[in-house]
Amino acid sequence: MMKLSRFLQQSRNSFGNHIDGRDASRLHTLTFQARISTSQDFTANERIYAPYSVFKGKAALSVQPVPPTFTKLTSGHVKVERRGIMMLTFMPAMGERKYDHEKRQHFALSATEVGSLISLGPKDSSEFFHDPSMLSSNAGQVRKSLSIKPQADGGGYFVSLSVVNNILRTNERFNVPLTAGEFAVLKTACSFALPHIMGWDRLTAKLPREKVGSPSKANRQEPNLEWAK
Amino acid sequence: MMKLSRFLQQSRNSFGNHIDGRDASRLHTLTFQARISTSQDFTANERIYAPYSVFKGKAALSVQPVPPTFTKLTSGHVKVERRGIMMLTFMPAMGERKYDHEKRQHFALSATEVGSLISLGPKDSSEFFHDPSMLSSNAGQVRKSLSIKPQADGGGYFVSLSVVNNILRTNERFNVPLTAGEFAVLKTACSFALPHIMGWDRLTAKLPREKVGSPSKANRQEPNLEWAK
Amino acid sequence: MMKLSRFLQQSRNSFGNHIDGRDASRLHTLTFQARISTSQDFTANERIYAPYSVFKGKAALSVQPVPPTFTKLTSGHVKVERRGIMMLTFMPAMGERKYDHEKRQHFALSATEVGSLISLGPKDSSEFFHDPSMLSSNAGQVRKSLSIKPQADGGGYFVSLSVVNNILRTNERFNVPLTAGEFAVLKTACSFALPHIMGWDRLTAKLPREKVGSPSKANRQEPNLEWAK
């Protein structure tokens, strides 16, 4: 019961449930979708495969950002419809250099969880809990936890995913050790991607499209250049 | 009297007053405006809603950048007309998961104040003072102060806004505790947004649009490749 | 024999071999190629010369990113065809301010190796091994190693490339001391370039292209603004 409340708390803060539900139902493939939507339907569906993948002895880990979707309001304004996430995909090894794509598991990091990841100090650990069925009748039946722990030496990290499914009575665990260099890629790439999954890359300032009609007005503003800006 | 002079000093350095005046009069909604202007009027007015919001027990905080506006001079050149800012919006809680949008308060960070925020070390505090009526007859009547303080443990921060209005005889206070992950999102997203609110994202180098007419000239430059650049 | 296995291990993790093979066969010039490809052929081949170069007493070092190439799948989706890299080019000095372009040597850093470079602390060293002929009959015949070591004082670094070619019986070594400022440029520019060589710069969120047809649907979503995002 305590554990469940912890899941609920976690999910309320991080919207983990909402995101996680997406893993199971919609993101069947290792992609990110640059979807374009209106309030009515998806009008474009362009998928780009550019995961950052590390292949280790027992499992592989692929990381790829999923941008947010926007919708146009009747006012003509635009708002985020679905938040972007950072999608982690784990696959178990099934032989040398072979990984079982059928047994892959997803874990979708929210913007705030990405913030936790990129602010990890060299001695810090972090753990995230998701319940993909939260707020449904299956709440608490599937528990996912992602753990990131520093290695004793070197500067690398252990990234582990545990998926406990009480309905299917399965208990899966994926362990992927990352070198310091691989973790630096993850942090740098996640820092780059964070404003994108938040939709802030739409912020770029626009230059005026039209010509000046009234020279005097423009000139009047010039003396204020230093102070009014 | 000392306090007022402090407000004035603060505002002179950070242009806080100018910005803050904007809060009250123009930014009624939780948006950022990708406005496009000429010297005469605003020709386009596209609003995009992509705030980063955290909802806590007593209050919610939303953060969103507002890009600068540019104007075209009669010389054909373009200059910043109004600086961009980082808009913080606080809303008090009015029940579980409900926040009172009518009682929201804004605080607009200038580029320099964003610089202070993103350079905060793990033990550092920062406080900003704005007087929305500065240089008007109501100067000193409304005092806003934003405080950012590290939590004793963990790595999170307390973000608080105090608004003292001597005209309405009101005194409002908003407290929003941020986790380390949430504060990392704020710092990373503000670092990303800073060059944008300064208008420096317009800097992108352009490639030549035209073909080469004179091969000899191009070739003559080649031997200097190493030293002339 | 131990050394060879070390090369193999290194290459398996970093795909160094694959990349290095590229140095020898395709990147004859100091360029980065913004190639555009389909599954069938390269349709565009635009080369931009914008290396960051430092010229020192015994050798010069030029650094330039090479973006990835993408290919369109029959499904209409797009995937990375060839990963991007950071190309390091060394040239020996052949007199005052003159460098021997004919004797240049390349070393292509993978995304993970770039991650190692940008995460180097002020006292850290790093060494990378590449075998350009790995998995061919000449495996182990040519060994390249790149070493990055902090200088005893100041804050600069020594960057050295060693190329041992058992077929040609040659043994070349390039030493380029970098000042703290030059190394800061390298780290900052590599951090900037990393998401680009991974192809993540394609992530930019797209806004809806179409107008809203059904006002009621859009309005229905508004109350959820705070929680559904």
Next chain:
Amino acid sequence: MMKLSRFLQQSRNSFGNHIDGRDASRLHTLTFQARISTSQDFTANERIYAPYSVFKGKAALSVQPVPPTFTKLTSGHVKVERRGIMMLTFMPAMGERKYDHEKRQHFALSATEVGSLISLGPKDSSEFFHDPSMLSSNAGQVRKSLSIKPQADGGGYFVSLSVVNNILRTNERFNVPLTAGEFAVLKTACSFALPHIMGWDRLTAKLPREKVGSPSKANRQEPNLEWAK
């Protein structure tokens, strides 16, 4: 004599002379020029005013990046023609909130000097020397030096420019104290601008423009997805 050789050495490493010559002759106004050039002439000349300015008691400092120019070679390739720089402009105060634009002095930071600036630790100082007439008959007659020193308390910095002109027999000095927040803006904005003044913002990976003609080829590549990338 020793001092002069120091200037020469400095300039050889940082190309300060070339850049500085530009200050005097071409950048008369506080702008950055998004110039577009071919080998023959400049075809476009769009100036954008977006300086970051701080106005203090004795002097004002404005900072603005100047992007590089590119030229198209007869081979169809494109190379940097003139490197970008970070332009610092100082103006002396001539009364309250008034600054003498006529007496302004420029100092153009190269990419490597920007690297030095952004890598300054909290206790570090840095000094740059430029000789705008180097390699001309007036070499050594004008000496500019820019000094950046941490303040004893707080976390701010002193930025000073000294210009000694032996021809005009003038000796000017500008002192601008920066707060920690203002210096953070400078560092963050310079880090953002560095890849741009290097021309690396042209690196963005391009997606394939054409459709796939041969499904079998595309499919054949799929099994290699994990290892070939």
